[in-house]
Amino acid sequence: xxxxxxxxxxxxxxxxxxxxxxxxxxxxxxxxxxxxxxxxxxxxxxxxxxxxxxxxxxxxxxxxxxxxxxxxxxxxxxxxxxxxxxxxxxxxxxxxxxxxxxxxxxxxxxxxxxxxxxxxxxxxxxxxxxxxxxxxxxxxxxxxxxxxxxxxxxxxxxxxxxxxxxxxxxxxxxxxxxxxxxxxxxxxxxxxxxxxxxxxxxxxxxxxxxxxxxxxxxxxxxxxxxxxxxxxxxxxxxxxxxxxxxxxxxxxxxxxxxxxxxxxxxxxxxxxxxxxxxxxxxxxxxxxxxxxxxxxxxxxxxxxxxxxxxxxxxxxxxxxxxxxxxxxxxxxxxxxxxxxx
Amino acid sequence: xxxxxxxxxxxxxxxxxxxxxxxxxxxxxxxxxxxxxxxxxxxxxxxxxxxxxxxxxxxxxxxxxxxxxxxxxxxxxxxxxxxxxxxxxxxxxxxxxxxxxxxxxxxxxxxxxxxxxxxxxxxxxxxxxxxxxxxxxxxxxxxxxxxxxxxxxxxxxxxxxxxxxxxxxxxxxxxxxxxxxxxxxxxxxxxxxxxxxxxxxxxxxxxxxxxxxxxxxxxxxxxxxxxxxxxxxxxxxxxxxxxxxxxxxxxxxxxxxxxxxxxxxxxxxxxxxxxxxxxxxxxxxxxxxxxx
Numbered sequence: 001x002x003x004x005x006x007x008x009x010x011x012x013x014x015x016x017x018x019x020x021x022x023x024x025x026x027x028x029x030x031x032x033x034x035x036x037x038x039x040x041x042x043x044x045x046x047x048x049x050x051x052x053x054x055x056x057x058x059x060x061x062x063x064x065x066x067x068x069x070x071x072x073x074x075x076x077x078x079x080x081x082x083x084x085x086x087x088x089x090x091x092x093x094x095x096x097x098x099x100x101x102x103x104x105x106x107x108x109x110x111x112x113x114x115x116x117x118x119x120x121x122x123x124x125x126x127x128x129x130x131x132x133x134x135x136x137x138x139x140x141x142x143x144x145x146x147x148x149x150x151x152x153x154x155x156x157x158x159x160x161x162x163x164x165x166x167x168x169x170x171x172x173x174x175x176x177x178x179x180x181x182x183x184x185x186x187x188x189x190x191x192x193x194x195x196x197x198x199x200x201x202x203x204x205x206x207x208x209x210x211x212x213x214x215x216x217x218x219x220x221x222x223x224x225x226x227x228x229x230x231x232x233x234x235x236x237x238x239x240x241x242x243x244x245x246x247x248x249x250x251x252x253x254x255x256x257x258x259x260x261x262x263x264x265x266x267x268x269x270x271x272x273x274x275x276x277x278x279x280x281x282x283x284x285x286x287x288x289x290x291x292x293x294x295x296x297x298x299x300x301x302x303x304x305x306x307x308x309x310x311x312x313x314x315x316x317x318x319x320x321x322x323x324x325x326x327x328x329x330x331x332x333x334x335x336x337x338x339x340x341x
Numbered sequence: 342x343x344x345x346x347x348x349x350x351x352x353x354x355x356x357x358x359x360x361x362x363x364x365x366x367x368x369x370x371x372x373x374x375x376x377x378x379x380x381x382x383x384x385x386x387x388x389x390x391x392x393x394x395x396x397x398x399x400x401x402x403x404x405x406x407x408x409x410x411x412x413x414x415x416x417x418x419x420x421x422x423x424x425x426x427x428x429x430x431x432x433x434x435x436x437x438x439x440x441x442x443x444x445x446x447x448x449x450x451x452x453x454x455x456x457x458x459x460x461x462x463x464x465x466x467x468x469x470x471x472x473x474x475x476x477x478x479x480x481x482x483x484x485x486x487x488x489x490x491x492x493x494x495x496x497x498x499x500x501x502x503x504x505x506x507x508x509x510x511x512x513x514x515x516x517x518x519x520x521x522x523x524x525x526x527x528x529x530x531x532x533x534x535x536x537x538x539x540x541x542x543x544x545x546x547x548x549x550x551x552x553x554x555x556x557x558x559x560x561x562x563x564x565x566x567x568x569x570x571x572x573x574x575x576x577x578x579x580x581x582x583x584x585x586x587x588x589x590x591x592x593x594x595x596x597x598x599x600x601x602x603x604x605x606x607x608x609x610x611x612x613x614x615x616x617x618x619x620x621x622x623x624x625x626x627x628x629x630x631x632x633x
Contacts (some may be wrong), residue, residue, distance in 0.1 A: 021472030025473075030488075144560065149602070272477065274478075277479025299487055307484060308484065310480070311481065
């Protein structure tokens with residue numbers, strides 16, 4: 001147990017330089033703004049004196065190192081600056097919109113795991129059969145799909161042609177009221193409020209963007225599951241298990257699948273990074289009020305504080321997630337010590 | 342390269358024979374090379390071959406469905422979608438080729454130096470790469486373009502930067518395992534400088550896996566650039582570019598004008614598909630064992 005605790009400590013320590021790097025990069029991004037931010041913030045009518053005043057107020061007249069220390073201090077207090085377009089602190093804006101993005105991302109990941117993992121396992125177990133070929137086609141086609149384009153196609157087919165899906169305009173139709181905010185996840189909140197009608201409405205809005213994102217993440221998960229399963233099934237302990245007369249299900253799932261899980265979980269971490277990027281595009285297509293569309297609006301309005309806040313928040317989210325994944329290895333595979341990495 | 346098939350009696354030795362064998366075994370790879378040629382043709386000559394001026398507007402002729410004069414229909418300003426899709430090929434390919442070339446060169450240099458000399462250079466490089474990889478890459482690209490300014494060059498730099506870690510890591514690994522190899526030591530003994538040994542004896546061994554990476558990366562770079570212009574970064578209207586055309590078409594899909602967004606999206610998808618297939622095919626040629 002002591003060894004395990006030490007390994008976890010080492011893994012936590014490894015996150016520190018990366019976090020420092022993330023903060024440095026986001027500081028550089030903030031200071032690399034085109035033009036002089038002081039002129040920008042002072043407004044169009046400003047004269048030389050008021051620009052100087054703004055510059056001092058923003059701390060831009062100080063040396064770069066001092067600015068960096070001030071920046072880190074602000075971050076430590078959770079101050080990401082104030083958005084120009086909404087007038088709110090960036091952190092408040094992000095916190096308001098994060099649940100929308102997370103609801104979309106998580107349901108997409110769950111959906112694609114539900115399809116991709118069985119598909120990959122089947123493709124590996126019946127190698128060379130039609131399901132294996134189907135898996136291969138899906139994998140190559142899936143990585144070639146531009147998410148924003150699949151989203152638009154789905155809208156055309158299911159909204160315009162078939163009329164099955166609601167208009168791609170956000171999380172809930174105008175007819176319904178938002179459920180009382182507990183978690184910020186509409187599906188969970190409406191269930192908590194016992195409002196099944198709102199739940200169904202939210203689910204209908206969620207369906208198309210979720211499918212769009214899931215199609216995009218299907219490919220890497222299925223590919224990795226298949227490869228990992230193939231490797232696990234060709235190893236000696238599987239041969240032994242078969243020779244010992246264990247049932248097929250026990251061999252495939254009890255021994256093969258359990259050993260194939262580790263690379264699959266690693267891939268999930270990588271896929272999450274892609275999804276966070278793809279979220280931005282999908283949210284724009286479906287007018288989804290998450291942090292991705294917030295960042296796009298901020299970009300269009302040249303609202304840099306909001307953009308930088310978004311980039312930093314995404315990076316921290318992603319680093320934390322990778323940390324959790326690495327730590328969860330220990331649960332899946334008790335042999336893992338972190339120093340092997 | 343030796344003949345990996347193990348049937349030397351029927352086939353002549355050499356890389357060429359292996360290439361022909363792989364292409365015959367896997368017609369999909371052949372198809373991908375054909376499609377690649379098709380896109381190259383459009384990039385080089387598309388602008389001279391298209392039937393209409395991609396920028397010419399004609400309000401009287403707006404939102405026409407595909408017909409014999411306008412094969413892919415017309416958009417909301419009456420511009421010919423087919424001409425715009427074909428002409429856009431050059432810009433999209435240029436962005437991704439330049440981005441991949443920059444990350445190839447910088448990644449190679451950094452990875453080779455770190456892999457050959459190791460030590461603190463290696464440690465620093467690894468931490469820097471870790472930091473870049475700590476960002477969701479598309480989000481980092483957005484941030485870079487926002488900070489540097491909204492131009493096509495900056496899209497290229499941003500795409501290049503987020504791809505550097507992949508190349509640097511690959512080269513570092515390939516160089517590192519050959520640093521003490523017999524042929525490298527022999528090259529040093531016969532009077533080559535460190536630089537010459539690294540550049541002309543060790544580094545060329547990393548090229549085959551690099552080519553696979555380049556091909557897979559090209560598709561990804563195109564997607565990345567199109568995604569950035571889809572959200573309004575980089576390329577500006579009325580320049581024909583696939584991402585921006587899909588974005589413009591998205592406004593009309595709800596009213597049933599599918600052709601404005603469908604064709605540029607289809608071309609984008611085909612281009613990415615081509616590079617991915619080619620990457621898989623190249624992997625078969627370079628390393629027959631790693632077939633998936």
